[in-house]
Amino acid sequence: MTPALPDFVDDLSLPIExxxxxxxxxxxxxxxxxxxxxxxxxxxxxxxxxxxxMPFDGTDV
Structure with a gap:
């Protein structure tokens, strides 16, 4: 079981939406x-x- 990421981490496995x-x-x-x-x-x-x-600036889209 993978532990949950802290709130400040942008979980790249989530969909972009x-x-x-x-x-x-x-x-x-x-x-x-x-x-x-x-x-x-x-x-x-x-x-x-x-x-x-800022945790996410959109550059990885």
Whole structure:
């Protein structure tokens, strides 16, 4: 039995539609995080080390 991958890993065995749905969900959370930073008076660019890198950029399609 193969253990489940952690959430931050882009599971390449999933169909592209499922991976795209995960990416879309992640982007909503990312944008909400940016909004929280801005509402707190924190520049998201300056706080970039607090925001994780994008897990899927579409280059492997």
């Amino acid at each position: 499922a991976r795209r749905a995960r990416w879309d969900e992640w982007m909503v959370l990312y944008e909400q995080g940016v909004a929280v930073l801005e509402a707190s008076g924190i520049d998201p660019v300056e706080a970039g080390y607090r925001i994780p890198d």
